[in-house]
Amino acid sequence: MVFDIVSDIHGQVKKLQYLLAKLGYCQSDQGYCHTEYKMIFVGDLIDRGDYQLETLNLVKDMVDNQNAYVIMGNHEFNAIGWVTPDQQQPGDFLREHNVTHRKQHQIFLKQLQENSHQHIYWINWFKSLPLFLDLEQIRVIHACWDNYIIDQIKPYLNEKNCLLASVFQNAFNKQHPLYDYCEILLKGKEITLPDGVYYSDKEGTRRHKSRIKWWLETAQTLQQLCLLPDDEKIAELGLKINFQSEGYHDTKPVFFGHYWLSGKPIVQTPKLACVDYSAALPNGKLVAYRWQGESSLISEHFIY
Ligand SMILES: [Mn+2]
Structure with missing residues (x-):
């Protein structure tokens, strides 16, 4: 089996249609398909873009016709939390309905009509998505x-690696270990920045924690380790640190998204490749890695 x-x-369905055509997928009465390849969608189908429902329909058609796999992203996870009542705080939801959260989710809520049958239908589909393949x-x-x-999260998953319906309450409870597992798998690893060091994220929220390049094995400065917006110039990022990690060296390569990378797509290591190059931004490109059976990944296999 070979995959894109x-x-x-x-929600950037036009970029997706363009990329599918470029990859040689044809539209049929069963959705997009390819004679050799299947697609794998690595989550975050929704939020931000103008064609979220169209994106969902296109992807689900491919999945239902065995032409694609799809997994959960943090935006689908959060969308579940938005509609799920908090058993411990009657009247509240697992994901707090505050201004920041509503802003992140508002285009989705408008397009799908909050609390409509259609909205609940897609939330139920999100609950059926595996956390990983x-x-x-x-x-x-x-x-x-x-x-x-x-390994730690497996007891909370079914045989398809989907979160059990009964565990969502704990997945959104900061006191429960499942919360941290979901954070790491769906949002990545973070560090707390030194006192007084902060930056503003895409929504303008002040952040004192930074996502890190978890795929690195060593880093000597915060600048090397942290993933911050390109225009952030923070003097303290030159601070010396001593980051060490054992890295990932299993036989099977890992593909992931989530990190809003820019520039020419390259693999992080021969076993790790991020395929998110900020398609949600006006000038961002939607990128595919065309995997042809290789156990060592190469940057030449990116198509965009
Ligand atoms: Mn994401």
């Missing part, structure tokens, strides 16, 4: 593969 792997479409030769996860966390 794409992530973080965020562990196929014969490759692995796929939205943000971060960590063997220890994958």
Whole structure:
């Protein structure tokens, strides 16, 4: 089996249709299909873009006709939390309905008509998405593969690696270990920045924690380790640190998305490739990695 792997479409259905055509997929009465390849969608189909419902329909058609796999991203996870009542705080929801959260989710809520049948239908579909794929030769996860966390989260998953319906309350409870497992797998690893160091994220929220490049094995400065917006110039990022990690060296390569990378797509290591190049931004491109059976990934296999 060979695959085209794409992530973080965020409602950009036109970029997706363009990429599918470029990859040689044809439209049929069963949705897009290819004679050799299947698609893998690495989550974050929704939020931000103008064609979220169209994106969902296109992807689900492909999945239903065995022409694609799809996994959960943090935006689908959050969408579930938005509609799910909090059993411990009657009247509240697992994901707080505050201004920041509503802003992140508002285009989705408007397009799907909040609380409509259609909205609930797609939320139920999101609940059926696996957290990761562990196929014969490759692995796929939205943000971060960590063997220890994958082992820890298994008791909360069904045989298809979907979160059990009964565990969503705990998945949104910061006191419960499942919360941290979901954070790491779907949102990646973070560090707390030194006192007084902060930056503003895409929504303008002040952040004192930073996502890190979990795929690195060493880093000598915060600048090297942290993933911050391109225009952030923070003097303290030159601070010396001593980051060490054992890295990922299993036989199966891992594909992930989530990180809003820019520039020419390259693999992070021969075993790790991020396929998110900020398609949600006006000038961002939607990228596919065309995997042809190789156990060592190469940057030449990106198509965009
Ligand atoms: Mn994401």
